[in-house]
Amino acid sequence: MNQPQRPINLHVNYHAHVYFDQTTVEFAAKLCEKAGDLFNLKIGRVHQKLVGPHPCWSCQILFASNDFEQLIPWLEESRQGLSIFVHPLTGNDLDDHTKYACWLGDECQLKVDMFRRKAL
Structure with missing residues (x-):
């Protein structure tokens, strides 16, 4: 099994998407x-529904x-098992x-077909 790519600071702006479910939404x-x-x-909003390419409830x-350099280590230390998707x-x-997809925690399968259709 491949390890998910870890975040590296190579770009100007980013999103981190914190993934959760009904048992972890409050945390x-x-x-x-x-x-x-x-x-x-x-x-962003705490989405208790699927939004965009995200396979889980999320907050951006x-x-x-x-x-x-301060946020990513803090998220890694504070996430208590949640998966966090980071992208530029x-x-x-x-x-x-x-x-450029990077992960803190387990990698989740994104629904990227919407971006492929948009590029056509």
């Missing part, structure tokens, strides 16, 4: 809120390369969600 919401407060970051954290914002959604 995930607090984790995202705390990340926003500690690092002064914009936090928007951050930049200058936040990366290069302007190419398909590459961002495949070629």
